Amino acid sequence: MESTKSLKLGLIGAGNWGKNLVRDYYKIGFLDIICDSNEELLHFYKQQYPNLRVTNNWQDLLSDPEITAICVSLPAKLHYQFAKEALLADKDVYVEKPITLNVNEAEELVKLANERQKILMVGHILHYHPAVQKIKEIIASGEIGQIVSIISNRFNLGTFRTYENVLWSFAPHDISVILSLCHDQMPTWVKCTGQPNLINDVHDITNSILKFESRREIYVNINVSWLHPYKEQKMIIIGENGMIVFDDTSVNRKIELYKNYVKWSQNMTPEPIANKPEPLIIPVDTAKSPLEQECQYFMNCCLNRTDPLTNGTEGVRVLKVLDALTMSLKEHGQTIYFDQKFFTHGTACVEHGAIIGPGTKIWHFSHICPGATIGSNCNIGQNVFVAGGAKIGNHCKVQNNVSIYAGVVAEDYVFFGPSCVLTNDKNPRGMYSKNGAYLTTYLETGVTLGANCTVVCGIRIGKHSLIGAGAVVTKDVEPYSIMVGNPAKRIGTIDEFGNRTLFKKDNKLNN
Numbered sequence: 001m002e003s004t005k006s007l008k009l010g011l012i013g014a015g016n017w018g019k020n021l022v023r024d025y026y027k028i029g030f031l032d033i034i035c036d037s038n039e040e041l042l043h044f045y046k047q048q049y050p051n052l053r054v055t056n057n058w059q060d061l062l063s064d065p066e067i068t069a070i071c072v073s074l075p076a077k078l079h080y081q082f083a084k085e086a087l088l089a090d091k092d093v094y095v096e097k098p099i100t101l102n103v104n105e106a107e108e109l110v111k112l113a114n115e116r117q118k119i120l121m122v123g124h125i126l127h128y129h130p131a132v133q134k135i136k137e138i139i140a141s142g143e144i145g146q147i148v149s150i151i152s153n154r155f156n157l158g159t160f161r162t163y164e165n166v167l168w169s170f171a172p173h174d175i176s177v178i179l180s181l182c183h184d185q186m187p188t189w190v191k192c193t194g195q196p197n198l199i200n201d202v203h204d205i206t207n208s209i210l211k212f213e214s215r216r217e218i219y220v221n222i223n224v225s226w227l228h229p230y231k232e233q234k235m236i237i238i239g240e241n242g243m244i245v246f247d248d249t250s251v252n253r254k255i256e257l258y259k260n261y262v263k264w265s266q267n268m269t270p271e272p273i274a275n276k277p278e279p280l281i282i283p284v285d286t287a288k289s290p291l292e293q294e295c296q297y298f299m300n301c302c303l304n305r306t307d308p309l310t311n312g313t314e315g316v317r318v319l320k321v322l323d324a325l326t327m328s329l330k331e332h333g334q335t336i337y338f339d340q341k342f343f344t345h346g347t348a349c350v351e352h353g354a355i356i357g358p359g360t361k362i363w364h365f366s367h368i369c370p371g372a373t374i375g376s377n378c379n380i381g382q383n384v385f386v387a388g389g390a391k392i393g394n395h396c397k398v399q400n401n402v403s404i405y406a407g408v409v410a411e412d413y414v415f416f417g418p419s420c421v422l423t424n425d426k427n428p429r430g431m432y433s434k435n436g437a438y439l440t441t442y443l444e445t446g447v448t449l450g451a452n453c454t455v456v457c458g459i460r461i462g463k464h465s466l467i468g469a470g471a472v473v474t475k476d477v478e479p480y481s482i483m484v485g486n487p488a489k490r491i492g493t494i495d496e497f498g499n500r501t502l503f504k505k506d507n508k509l510n511n
Contacts (some may be wrong), residue, residue: 006068007302008032009062010091012082013073014041017096021073026052026293030069035061058082062089063084069119069302072096080105083120092119092302097172098322101313103352106319110312116248119301121308121314124176128294131254134246135237138257138282144239150178150220152237155228165203167192167325170224174235176310176318178210178220179236185340186317187220188213192325192332197227208325219225245279255282289480327355331373354386357394375412385396389438399451407438407457414443417451417469424457444479448497453488464496 008052012035014022025031026049033053036042042054048229057165061067062085070086072079072095077200080100084259086093087109099122100106113120126132138144148405152174179185193208212218233248243258256279264270276415285437288296324336334355342360344350350362353370366380374380378392381400386392389406396410399418407424424438439458443449447461450469461467462479472486482492482500492502 004148007299009069009071009299010035010064010067011071011073012036012058012061014045016073020291021071021096022049023296024289024292025071027292028296028299029300032067033064035062038048049307057469058085062086062091065271068092069094069298074167076101080109083109084112085115087118087120090116090118092121094121094123094298095315097121097125097176097315098122098168098319099312100319101168103316103319103323106312106316110316113312117303118228118317119298119308120312121298121301122176122310122312122318123166123294124173124310124314125294126173126177127180127310128297129248129250129290130286131246131392134245134255134282134284136181138244139237139239143259144237144242144244145255146216147181147237148179149218149238149242151238152222153222153234154224155224155230155232156226157228157230158226160204160226161199162199162202165194165196165206165225166224166324167194167203167208167329170226171206171208171222171287171325172318172322174222174224175260175321176314177235178222179314179317179321182212182220184216184317185212185315187211187321189335189337190321190324190328191333191335193327203329206325206329210321239497240403253281254284254286256280257282295319324352327353327371330371331355334373340369353388381418393445405438407440408443409440410443410447411445411463412447415448417449417453419452420449420467421452421454422449423455423456424458424510427478464494465498466494 007030009025009030010033011021011025014034014036015038017047022031022034028305033055035055035058037056041355042244045052046054061070064124069092070084072081076098079095083093110118154170154174190210191268192206192208194203196202197204204227208222209384210220231249233247236246243261244255247254257275258279260277261275262272263275265273292510327467328334336355341358342356344362345364348362348366349362350368351370354368355373357374357376360374362380364382366384368386369388372386373391375392375394377394384398384467385403387405389411390404392409393412395412396414398416401419402416404422405424422441426439441457442460444461444463447462448466450467450471452469453467455457455473456474459476461477462481464479465477465481467473469486471488473483477483480493480495481490482494484491492500494500
């Protein structure tokens with residue numbers, strides 16, 4: 001065990017939230033030097049804490065052998081870079097939430113910390129809140145029975161951010177605690193909706209649902225907003241036999257315990273009746289702030305070489321949930337499943353961020369990009385490319401050598417014949433990028449695209465239509481049509497079972 005005198009912390013990012021970390025790390029005698037690009041801020045700290053060293057050079061922290069640990073309190077987009085450099089310099093690392101903005105980068109940090117036997121802790125502060133610690137004790141005692149639902153509200157007016165939405169700013173702490181209360185299991189599925197009001201694509205309000213099905217089904221609802229006239233930080237944990245209300249804005253009633261909130265009628269068919277007992281106020285020791293306890297905890301982990309409760313692995317779990325919620329938010333509340341059971345051939349590349357439904361099979365040398373959506377029970381053949389933004393429904397079949405680009409939307413039971421071509425730009429130019437402004441092509445339910453056919457973008461092909469081999473489709477296609485030629489012309493109709501009726505030369509039907 002090291003002596004506390006041999007432990008020295010360097011902190012980078014001393015503004016905004018960083019000022020609180022400076023205060024509490026200095027208070028416990030751990031902080032030695034801070035780094036920030038703001039010279040006026042450094043001058044203020046030097047006056048406030050005369051024994052504290054200050055610098056605007058990050059390398060001063062990394063190269064100093066006496067600095068044993070680094071606290072990274074920078075914008076989230078910088079967490080990966082600075083945490084990685086600190087680990088490579090053989091420093092223990094405390095990084096504010098979220099651990100990074102990218103799951104692969106977060107997993108790399110965890111691997112690096114393990115390889116170098118360094119402490120990696122994420123600042124999920126709620127775990128070190130005395131009220132949350134007391135709540136965990138109550139739940140562990142069995143007093144409220146099995147958890148069936150959790151509702152979390154975190155509202156405030158501001159602080160508005162331009163580089164991250166309210167989900168990433170407000171929700172990580174709640175997600176972290178909720179995962180812990182749900183036995184450190186990942187949810188079965190999540191969904192998220194929201195609204196950007198102040199800045200395009202930066203959501204100010206989000207509503208998230210998480211469903212857990214480990215020991216029993218648990219329904220979780222997380223609501224966050226920075227467009228709210230007053231501050232609210234409340235979590236309600238509903239068990240089979242009781243409820244816990246955690247109100248972090250309350251001074252004297254932070255935890256209320258409601259027992260036996262339901263009673264049953266004595267009818268032949270018993271019905272639930274709301275029982276509204278007076279809550280039991282659970283005392284909470286608030287002598288130390290949650291942040292001070294968190295800072296002390298990190299120092300103790302560094303001193304005793306113990307793995308933190310909110311270690312890098314825990315940070316990755318939270319990040320994966322945030323990532324899935326973000327995907328759902330971008331897809332207007334689409335359900336995102338975890339641990340889906342789909343088959344991927346060893347030569348295929350399915351990148352993180354692709355959404356693949358259960359029962360789908362992806363074969364040799366195919367590449368599925370982040371942001372691509374493929375439904376359940378699909379068959380993706382050899383050498384298929386599916387770009388981010390492309391959407392394929394359920395029970396679709398994609399034959400060999402097909403590229404499906406952003407802008408293609410296929411409903412269920414669509415058949416993509418071998419080497420068929422789907423474009424997304426009517427005027428492609430190599431010199432000037434379209435910046436994702438591609439035309440949408442809709443393939444309705446049951447459409448069949450024949451081998452080597454070409455579908456020009458910006459059109460809709462009606463349900464159960466058949467596009468003949470080699471045809472070039474340039475206009476919208478009516479449902480149940482048979483299209484052949486270049487440009488493709490309608491030569492008859494086909495029903496959903498494949499029964500054809502061809503036109504005569506005078507355009508009358510010929511069975």
